[in-house]
Amino acid sequence: MPTGVAIRDVREQLFAAAERLLLRAGPGALTSRAVTEEAGCAKGVLHRHFPDFDAFLAELVLDRVARTEVRGAELLAAAGTGTVVGNVAGALTELFDTVAVAVVALVVFRDEVRARLRRTTPKGVPVLTEAARALARYLTAEREAGRIASGADTGALAPSLVGAAHLLFADRTAGPPDEAAVTRVVAGVLGPALPGTGN
Structure with missing residues (x-):
């Protein structure tokens, strides 16, 4: 081999x-x-x-970041199809699978890993930062398509969605939230930005 x-x-x-x-x-x-x-x-x-264990852990996080970026590209490709709320709820459920939530906890827990990751992600928490960027790109595409209000601040909506989703998924003991709970939170955050009931 x-x-x-x-x-x-x-x-x-x-x-x-x-x-x-x-x-x-x-x-x-x-x-x-x-x-x-x-x-x-x-x-x-x-x-x-790997040079040392923290380098291994940093590479593990970067591997998850790469997966988040792939999922973000898939979400962007879905712009204009389905419903905005459904697309975002589905993407957040995929982005915040149990491993991604655990990786975020790892970044918060280990100072040296966080310091190493600062070299590639100077601001924010890896995985969460990439998820917010992916959502902002998607929401911008939907705004351009007229499925999000023209004055909607996609740069503010995206991290709001990520934060709300992270809170839903972060409890390791209760298990992941059901689809209805995720959809309800997404609809609540996006509601004022949706120009019609069909989105």
């Missing part, structure tokens, strides 16, 4: 193990030993692919 493929497979295996630990026990449970044991590999494997 080519070296590049093997390295990528190991990275994915380690990331998946870290995500399982995050979901099961929170950011405090993440150590290099715990991750490699969860992944079923020797501890030295992690350090062969």
